[in-house]
Amino acid sequence: MKKILKESIDTSNFKKLRRMYLFALLTIAVTVLLSQLLIQHNLTSQLSDSRLINFSGRQRMLSQKLTKEILILNFITNPEQKKVQIDRINEIISFWKFNHYALENGNDSLGFPKIKSPTIKTLFANINPNFNQIITATTLFLKNNTNTNNPKENQKLIAIVLANESIFLSKMNQIVSQYDQEALEKVTLQSKTEYAILAFTLLVLLLEFFFIFKPTDKKIETLITKLLYSEKKALKLAYDTEIISEIKENSVKELKSLNYAMENTLLYSRIAPNGSIIHIGEKFSKLLNYNSFISVKTFAQALTPIEKEQVIIDTIIAEKQRSGWQGELNITSRNGQSLWLDLSMVPVTIKKDESELLIICFDITERKNAKQEVERLNNENITDKINQQKIISSKIVENQENEQNRIAREIHDGIGQMLTGLKFSLESINLDDKEKASQKIEYLKKLSLDIIKGVRTATFNLMPPELSDHGINSALAKLTLELSKLTGKNILFYNKTNFDKRLDSLTEINIYRLTQEAINNAIKYAESTHIIVQLSHSSNLLSIIIDDNGKGFDMIAAEKKRNSESGMGLLFMKERMEYINGRVFINSIIDEGTRITFNIPI
Structure with a gap:
């Protein structure tokens, strides 16, 4: 009970740590995501600010260019050149007006915001009268130059443009400066925001270290200690189980033998004690021309269609279902072919009150046919074998006779003649003639050695003493x-x-x-x-x-x-x-x- 309670506490602690990990990771992820969104927003707004400053500066250039083109038009007398110059001034006015209204009211295509700061709004309100006077004076000036040329009127209109143009430049400089100041404030705010996000992230990491990583380190250290202790216990348990393994080894060997037999059995079947079929192997089915669609109920009927043979098989199953049986059966297949089967019937207990019979067969038809063929060939060749044995026997006798004759010739021609010479030499020794007697004795010694060598050679050929x-x-x-x-x-x-x-x-x-x-x-x-x-x-x-x-x-x-x-x-x-x-x-x-x-x- 204590062990279960301890495991429950450990599980609860690990779940708590996991939740804290998920919370910390989620916090960091949200912080990084928000910081990226804020940074991207600020970068986008800064891009529009730079474009605003750029267009504001361009407005100053366009106002100066407009004034310059008006002054040039005032001195042109050629009608064609005057027409071209008027078109150029109209184009500049159109572009200048478009930029001014885009800066003041915002423009989606250029990315200009519609919402302005109060200061910018005030500055645009101040500059609009001068802008409008320049536009009005320029429009009238172009009209006079198109219809009737009134020099005095033109001079007044040019004076109005020049007077308002300098004021427009001054006020537009204020607008550009204001845009630049607001952009700088945004950059400063973004920098502060990034520092705040960095501080928050470091704070989260510090809290993770104290409340997650440090407790986890202790838990892991405790876990490793337990694992080392468990390893020692496991080694002891492994040593204790060696005896059990030895006891089980015989059972494992028996199971391996059974598995090997089943894997290498070509013909097998499982039947119930009453002879009904539970399963027939695929190769056994092919041999018997049996399939599940045939209306066969018993194993005997699957083996053979001959009723007399079925009775024999049913009798064996009924009598030997408890003790098992092994023997050879001669059956007739469905196509009328005679088959010889080496059949083994093994009872197998599935449960306490449930059993079945394992049938293992080997097709020995070819072996039986080969045995009959061998017997036939043996009967045909028995005469040849007898004649061959007679020839071998006669050859052995002949070799023995030749060997005996050879030994007799060696003894008669070699040893016999040397012994005869030895006899005559001994008889012819005259002891009175010591010198001749001494020579004959030396000759007899040499002859005796030759006789001994001949006897040894003959006995060596018969049965060598070394063997x-x-x-x-x-x-x-x-x-x-x-x-x-x-x-x-x-x-x-x-x-x-x-x-x-x-x-x-x-x-x-x-x-x-x-x-x-x-x-x-x-x-x-x-x-x-x-x-x-x-x-x-x-x-x-x-x-x-x-x-x-x-x-x-x-x-x-x-x-x-x-x-x-x-x-x-x-x-x-x-x-x-x-x-x-x-x-x-x-x-x-x-x-x-x-x-x-x-x-x-x-």
């Missing part, structure tokens, strides 16, 4: 070194990732034999001079790459010639790699070389 003792890394290093010495080829081995783990014996012996076969093929068939064996590994894969610079071969042609030696060699190599769950990749370019890659899971 069983130290593993595939040491065995391949030893293999490349020995073959390089025996063949004179440049055969190099690199362990790029320092692999030193042991594999099971079956995997190691197959890797060894396949590498040995690849190197022998590169030497025997590709006529290679440089062979590089690279071993590398990752967390779950061992890779062996054999590169040679041989003459290469046409891979497509070799694949087609399954019964040839090269074709069977590639097939045998792939079969042996599959035996240890590995894969072999062969890339060969004619006249450039061959790369063979073995990938074995570890």
Whole structure:
């Protein structure tokens, strides 16, 4: 309750500050607006004052010009020139009279005010008699010059114009001076007004500082303190909610999984427990040729028009609406097409007494058709596979026989002959002839070393001790070194990732034999001079790459010639790699070389 009351007080204080801010801003705005209006009014009036002074000064000039033109007319005797001069004087009189009446009575087109100060009115009242006498005398003078020329009369009229013209100039000077004085008073008044507005504005700003900005500063300081305190509480609350977040994490994962499943489901529908349709997805509708205008009431009727199939679907919904169901259904669509659906029915509780069933389907028609096609192809190709296995088996037996014959020849031709020679040499030693006996003993020592080397070579080819003792890394290093010495080829081995783990014996012996076969093929068939064996590994894969610079071969042609030696060699190599769950990749370019890659899971 106290917290709510405190919040209400804070809200009231902020509303009060907001009202004061609005009042202060409105006051400043009104002050600025009024000052601008007053300044613009004064500037406008000053513009009219300058124009009044200008026109008043022009009246003096026009009176002098009028007097001058009258005097000139008095001495002109040529009728044509006299007529032109009379027209000029009439024009000057007309302009002079227009300006005088505009100054005295005001004029909207010229911007002259109609309201005058009492002094100006008095001055115009004083000047009007002289103005009128000049106009009257000038009019009579022009009339005399137009009709009959009476010199005496003209002289009197000129004397009247000259006498009143000097008085008119003097009084017009007073009018100009009065206009100038009134303009100066207006400028002085405007300056005082602007200073008053400035003082008022500064006063408003000072009051805002004491009654608005200063209290607001305190409020903000208090608010920042509260925010810092709230931040500490929020950090503590965040730490406390980590445990709750961990508890909710599993629920969030489940929701994410559900959302992902829904987003990636192509065929889905929502139905009521009685089988009536709540909603069918757009793609499911297209598959079933169903739309909302079809008079279908149940999900079974939407799936198939066949009554027997509808009964099966209704039975599944009735029996499994609480526990859910998953299985495959074979239905007939509206266009008579046979469809296979992998259907999952999941019960979903909306409210306490309200539930629905979520139907998620996958169209497995193509998979079913493909499975049947695969079975048909398997039945057709089973004979070829059996024949192929027979060829592979015979090839394995043949290779074993060739290997046994090769070992037998090595033992008979090499080790056997050397042992026979050893036997005869031992029998022919004559101990009495020490010098010859010593020479034969030296020869027997050399022969014994050759026999030991031959035995080691034969046993190395059968099962290298490096493989069983130290593993595939040491065995391949030893293999490349020995073959390089025996063949004179440049055969190099690199362990790029320092692999030193042991594999099971079956995997190691197959890797060894396949590498040995690849190197022998590169030497025997590709006529290679440089062979590089690279071993590398990752967390779950061992890779062996054999590169040679041989003459290469046409891979497509070799694949087609399954019964040839090269074709069977590639097939045998792939079969042996599959035996240890590995894969072999062969890339060969004619006249450039061959790369063979073995990938074995570890």
